[in-house]
Amino acid sequence: MAGERTSGGSQTSLREANRARIVSAVQHRGSITQIELAGVTGLSTATISNIVKELVAAGVLQTTPTSRSGRRAQEVSLARNLGLVAGVHVGEREMRVALADVALKVVAEQRLPLPPGHRADSGLDRAALLIEELVETVGAPIGEVLAIGVGIPAPVDTRTGRVTAPRILAGWAEADVPAVLGDRLGLPVLVDNDSNLGALAEARLGIGRGLSDLLWVGLGHGIGMGVVVDGAVVHGRRGAAGEIGHVLDVEDGSTCRCGLRGCLEGSIGSAALAARLATTHGHLALRDIVGRALAGDAACGRVVGDAGRRLGRALSTAVTVLDPDVVVIDGDLAGAGEVLLGPLRTELEARAVPAEGGPVRVEVSGLGGAARVRGALVLALDAHRVGVPIGSLT
Amino acid sequence: MNGRAGNRRGPLEGEPAVLAEPPALALHGVTHSYGAVRALVDVDLDVRRHEVVAVVGENGAGKSTLVGVMSGVLVPDAGEVVVDGRETQLTSPGQARGLGIATVFQDLALCEDLDVVENLFLGQEIRFGPLLDEVAMEREAQRLLAQLAVRVPSVRAPVASLSGGQRQAVAIARALLGEPRVLVLDEPTAALGVTQTAEVLTLIERVRDAGFGVVLASHNLTDVQAVADRVVVLRRGRLNGEFDADVAGYEQIVAAITGVAIGPGEGR
Numbered sequence: 001m002a003g004e005r006t007s008g009g010s011q012t013s014l015r016e017a018n019r020a021r022i023v024s025a026v027q028h029r030g031s032i033t034q035i036e037l038a039g040v041t042g043l044s045t046a047t048i049s050n051i052v053k054e055l056v057a058a059g060v061l062q063t064t065p066t067s068r069s070g071r072r073a074q075e076v077s078l079a080r081n082l083g084l085v086a087g088v089h090v091g092e093r094e095m096r097v098a099l100a101d102v103a104l105k106v107v108a109e110q111r112l113p114l115p116p117g118h119r120a121d122s123g124l125d126r127a128a129l130l131i132e133e134l135v136e137t138v139g140a141p142i143g144e145v146l147a148i149g150v151g152i153p154a155p156v157d158t159r160t161g162r163v164t165a166p167r168i169l170a171g172w173a174e175a176d177v178p179a180v181l182g183d184r185l186g187l188p189v190l191v192d193n194d195s196n197l198g199a200l201a202e203a204r205l206g207i208g209r210g211l212s213d214l215l216w217v218g219l220g221h222g223i224g225m226g227v228v229v230d231g232a233v234v235h236g237r238r239g240a241a242g243e244i245g246h247v248l249d250v251e252d253g254s255t256c257r258c259g260l261r262g263c264l265e266g267s268i269g270s271a272a273l274a275a276r277l278a279t280t281h282g283h284l285a286l287r288d289i290v291g292r293a294l295a296g297d298a299a300c301g302r303v304v305g306d307a308g309r310r311l312g313r314a315l316s317t318a319v320t321v322l323d324p325d326v327v328v329i330d331g332d333l334a335g336a337g338e339v340l341l342g343p344l345r346t347e348l349e350a351r352a353v354p355a356e357g358g359p360v361r362v363e364v365s366g367l368g369g370a371a372r373v374r375g376a377l378v379l380a381l382d383a384h385r386v387g388v389p390i391g392s393l394t
Numbered sequence: 395m396n397g398r399a400g401n402r403r404g405p406l407e408g409e410p411a412v413l414a415e416p417p418a419l420a421l422h423g424v425t426h427s428y429g430a431v432r433a434l435v436d437v438d439l440d441v442r443r444h445e446v447v448a449v450v451g452e453n454g455a456g457k458s459t460l461v462g463v464m465s466g467v468l469v470p471d472a473g474e475v476v477v478d479g480r481e482t483q484l485t486s487p488g489q490a491r492g493l494g495i496a497t498v499f500q501d502l503a504l505c506e507d508l509d510v511v512e513n514l515f516l517g518q519e520i521r522f523g524p525l526l527d528e529v530a531m532e533r534e535a536q537r538l539l540a541q542l543a544v545r546v547p548s549v550r551a552p553v554a555s556l557s558g559g560q561r562q563a564v565a566i567a568r569a570l571l572g573e574p575r576v577l578v579l580d581e582p583t584a585a586l587g588v589t590q591t592a593e594v595l596t597l598i599e600r601v602r603d604a605g606f607g608v609v610l611a612s613h614n615l616t617d618v619q620a621v622a623d624r625v626v627v628l629r630r631g632r633l634n635g636e637f638d639a640d641v642a643g644y645e646q647i648v649a650a651i652t653g654v655a656i657g658p659g660e661g662r
Contacts, residue, residue: 093620110589110592110593111592111596112588112591112592112595112596112620113592113595113596113599113620113621114620115615115616115618115619115620115644116619116639116640116641117643117644118616122616126588129587129588129589130588130589130592133587133588133589134589271640274640282442283445283623283624283638283640285623287603288444288603291603
């Protein structure tokens with residue numbers, strides 16, 4: 001019922017439309033102050049205050065006192081008892097599952113390391129068990145979960161939930177995630193590319209709050225990018241928008257799992273970085289390389305810096321084409337901070353079109369490595385329509 | 395910002411020679427028999443710091459015997475043990491612990507009726523004069539569990555009230571109290587549900603990242619491949635392959651475990 005009606009004929013329908021606008025704005029942001037609500041919806045603070053009061057009484061919203069720039073303010077969020085949402089991030093080598101209330105406050109989470117080349121059948125089975133057990137730990141019945149969002153590290157057709165570039169994640173190529181997980185748990189399931197979810201979370205809950213355009217780059221076993229333009233995630237024709245890991249980095253380079261040659265991922269993915277250090281350092285995980293680079297190991301520092309430079313070169317094209325407000329860097333490699341970001345910025349400044357206001361901001365994600373699973377929570381919440389009471393509220 | 399002088403240096407100068415460091419624990423030519431049954435034959439194994447080495451194999455392949463040798467419970471018939479570059483003998487569990495090899499057996503050896511703190515410090519209590527320093531032990535327990543991000547309802551909860559994953563975590567924390575070099579884990583995820591397996595695997599990664607060498611004996615290849623750096627295969631008491639866990643395929647490792655010949659070009 002919370003449709004897109006803007007201004008109806010009667011006072012009542014106008015009021016209903018305003019309620020829907022406020023609920024949808026609150027749902028969109030997780031939590032928001034009344035003043036900010038006025039800015040977002042264009043309604044007067046008096047109207048906002050009245051409608052929020054009604055909706056709190058109706059059990060749809062809740063308010064908590066807070067402060068903004070030293071002033072007292074009322075923070076508005078959806079009433080927690082409206083339900084829970086579940087988010088799953090399936091990474092190349094780990095799975096994260098989180099449970100949040102409708103204000104997107106995480107109430108329980110779990111992380112499971114995964115073997116390389118893991119497959120959808122066992123992955124979905126374990127995801128379902130983890131969701132069920134998390135729901136149990138918070139003492140809720142599974143029926144309180146409104147929807148499940150799932151992020152997968154491969155291009156996904158968001159209408160069908162299927163992987164559209166089967167070679168990128170072979171073990172998940174044929175999987176019908178919404179059907180398998182949905183049937184198992186009896187809940188709606190939404191699927192998207194994990195980097196798109198990282199970008200979504202960053203735009204709504206992280207550094208991108210209040211900005212319209214951003215690039216989100218995940219650096220780990222694979223290299224992924226999510227693109228937000230005008231506040232919305234860009235998917236492209238078959239969900240493959242933003243696959244920066246598979247743009248050309250080395251002319252005539254070695255063959256990539258995607259089928260192309262010389263991909264950026266082949267140069268700066270974790271396997272490539274580890275291979276460069278194998279003769280002197282033996283077997284290293286990506287987090288070892290980051291830790292050693294930060295501790296002053298020169299060889300590790302150089303490998304991380306080189307990765308920053310190569311990423312900067314690839315990103316300069318994306319930045320020139322899209323002119324984003326900010327570039328957000330996430331994933332295990334982002335832990336290297338300035339060792340990575342310094343060379344990356346230098347390269348971006350040298351190659352992206354110079355513009356007024358200086359070079360684009362480049363920052364490490366503010367969501368502490370959890371952007372993708374938080375994005376899965378946002379995806380699940382967005383899919384759920386919060387009902388708004390109709391007619392007069394007393 | 396960071397004027398890294400390293401850029402001007404040669405590739406090796408001034409860098410920690412990672413591969414030149416002696417392994418934290420190395421076994422050479424270890425052989426052990428139970429009567430006429432040869433459980434281990436000429437087995438070599440080394441573990442470095444910051445490394446998880448998984449030992450896999452079928453039942454009866456020799457995993458438990460190898461764990462027994464490393465823990466000092468079994469004295470091998472032949473072979474040498476090198477700890478931090480020094481040759482030595484493991485003749486008793488106490489001596490193995492003294493050399494920095496801590497073992498968590500499958501049965502965990504926890505006392506059900508005692509609480510978490512009492513279990514952690516059983517036999518290694520902190521004393522204040524003639525009395526037990528309960529405050530210091532509780533504080534140390536909190537610190538250790540927080541460092542490992544282990545979640546228990548309370549450090550004063552009896553172990554009987556904990557889940558399988560939490561018990562495993564308490565047993566691992568107890569093994570780490572003596573600041574060992576190497577942690578040996580025997581089937582840590584056997585009989586655990588998926589949530590508890592998730593907790594234990596994450597804990598193993600954290601222990602490794604803290605600088606310990608970890609030996610993980612397990613028959614669950616999914617769990618092994620999730621956290622191991624190297625996988626060593628035992629078959630009928632002998633080494634039957636060693637794999638880089640990031641690169642090796644499941645089928646390759648299974649072939650080594652079961653002894654199925656693998657075609658040329660497929661093996662490593």
